[in-house]
Amino acid sequence: MNIEKKINFNSSLLTPKSRTDAINRVSTTPQKSAIIRIENVFKIYGSGETEVKALNDVNLIIEEGEYCAIMGPSGSGKSTAMNIIGCLDRPTSGHYYLDNVDVAQVDDGALAHIRNKKLGFVFQQFHLLSQLSALENVILPMVYAGVSNSERRDRAADALRRVGLENRLNNKPTQLSGGQQQRVAIARAIVNRPVVLLADEPTGALDSRTTQEVLDIFSELNASGITVVMVTHEPEVARQTQRIVWFRDGQMVHSNMTPSDLNHLTTS
Numbered sequence: 001m002n003i004e005k006k007i008n009f010n011s012s013l014l015t016p017k018s019r020t021d022a023i024n025r026v027s028t029t030p031q032k033s034a035i036i037r038i039e040n041v042f043k044i045y046g047s048g049e050t051e052v053k054a055l056n057d058v059n060l061i062i063e064e065g066e067y068c069a070i071m072g073p074s075g076s077g078k079s080t081a082m083n084i085i086g087c088l089d090r091p092t093s094g095h096y097y098l099d100n101v102d103v104a105q106v107d108d109g110a111l112a113h114i115r116n117k118k119l120g121f122v123f124q125q126f127h128l129l130s131q132l133s134a135l136e137n138v139i140l141p142m143v144y145a146g147v148s149n150s151e152r153r154d155r156a157a158d159a160l161r162r163v164g165l166e167n168r169l170n171n172k173p174t175q176l177s178g179g180q181q182q183r184v185a186i187a188r189a190i191v192n193r194p195v196v197l198l199a200d201e202p203t204g205a206l207d208s209r210t211t212q213e214v215l216d217i218f219s220e221l222n223a224s225g226i227t228v229v230m231v232t233h234e235p236e237v238a239r240q241t242q243r244i245v246w247f248r249d250g251q252m253v254h255s256n257m258t259p260s261d262l263n264h265l266t267t268s
């Protein structure tokens, strides 16, 4: 099902560019609770004929406590945006403020520190270390964060309990199902108590039952105060968030769709 097409058909749901611009201008004024603030961000790959504007003047605010899905067709800039939000990459131009810190002004070492302290990452392919147990995988980010040896084990076990894996602490990834591996990855992402959890297609490799398990965990984490930002191309997944941001051709064409907008689009 091509929702992008349906959105094009149903133009009443798309704000005209002039209005989007006005909304974006208003929403880029500094706000205390804006945990993520992206202003006029461009990301350009290559040059001349091969130039690709992966992000083309994006303005986006995500407030603390939001549960937000980023959607859009393949190649529209979702992962590029996530990499910038996650401080894994820097914009070509424009500003990115994470928790009111201008990330452009921070050197690579300090950025790695911010990433480790403030952000948690979950990826489609889990990215667990295969030779380590679930517990050891979850301990790893605490080693970089300088958490004391005695505390690491307890905190890792707590995080794994939170995702329902208290009986799998010593299992290696190959001894776990895909859904369980993703839950280990979520435990690893939350163990340093991040303010923002970023997930790029976290259910892309999962069946519908384990997808729901992962989404239930995200909802619980969000209810406990963590801001969750998730890229997905699955409407059933995006529908369980609170706000949907839509990308197309490197631009944010809609900044605030609700899950019911999506319901309407996909059932019409």
Ligand code: ADP
Binding pocket: 045, 046, 052, 053, 054, 072, 073, 074, 075, 076, 077, 078, 079, 080, 081
């Ligand atoms: P999405 O996640 O929405 O599928 P991406 O953010 O991965 O899209 O890519 C956006 C655009 O930028 C695409 O045209 C892609 O080919 C291009 N792109 C992404 N990363 C690179 C890169 N490292 N070098 C060159 N082009 C890239």
Ligand code: MG
Binding pocket: 078, 079, 080
């Ligand atoms: Mg992508």
